[in-house]
Amino acid sequence: MTVTPLTSHATVHTGAGTAPAFRGRIGRDARSGHYAVPGRYRLHLSTACPDGLRIAVVHSLLGLGTDCPVTFLPAVPDDPERGHAVLRPLYEASAHRYPGPALGPVLSDAWSGRIVSTHAPDITRDLSRLGGTGPAPYPHGADSEIEAVERMCRQGVDEAAQRAGAAQGEQDDRDDALDTLLETLGALDRWLDGRAYMLREHLTAADAEVWTTLVHLDTVHRQHLDATAVHRIADHPALWSYARRITAHPAFGTHLDLDGVERRHRARCRGLESAGAAVRILDWPAHTVRP
Structure with missing residues (x-):
């Protein structure tokens, strides 16, 4: 057509x-x-x-x-x-x-x-x-840095987590994907240790990218990973502390619709849940400041 x-x-x-x-x-x-x-x-x-x-x-x-x-x-x-x-x-x-x-x-x-x-x-x-009244989410000269963060989140977290949680496939493939996921989270954890934001001295599109990726990792991908994998993912204190802090910002946490995320996941997903699905890594609502 x-x-x-x-x-x-x-x-x-x-x-x-x-x-x-x-x-x-x-x-x-x-x-x-x-x-x-x-x-x-x-x-x-x-x-x-x-x-x-x-x-x-x-x-x-x-x-x-x-x-x-x-x-x-x-x-x-x-x-x-x-x-x-x-x-x-x-x-x-x-x-x-x-x-x-x-x-x-x-x-x-x-x-x-x-x-x-x-x-x-x-x-x-x-x-x-x-226009708008807030700081520029794409600061001058930061395009390549933001694009690098986007690739890292897409390939190293989203795609790797999806492969690691696949119900079908070889164990070696799942282990390789989990290694990629953990390496990426480790890199983000080291980068954020002592930093308030991903880039510059204010919130940018890079923070929106990382935070959204972590929300999806904890609310969707986690449900297809075993408890050991989820525990290893949670063992990145700087990264999850950053996620808690960013969630408290009204531009971020007020948009969280965890019930909607769950409904969308159930409507779209055909995979099997695993043992890591019981408890979220982060209590997202507890860190959300509502207007």
């Missing part, structure tokens, strides 16, 4: 058997098509999803509540095949005969009623172009 974009400003990428990903960007001036105007754009996301949680944190750090409103989506779509009903008009206005589910995160343009982007990394970065 052919999917045709209805706007020249948002590129639609498709693959075999997959729904299109919209990759428009917010530019710095009118020549970009999608240029920064307070109130023009809206976010649609679920904080039960790691991408949505990360975007919500950066949005709060920037103080964009008025300049870029947020529609929070349920943890699980209304319809598994069609996605979120509230997003269907945006998808159908943005791609002719749109074939896939309408899912978040979405950055939409209120002027056109169409989607700018569904690509989480681009959305997160482009929020800085909408």
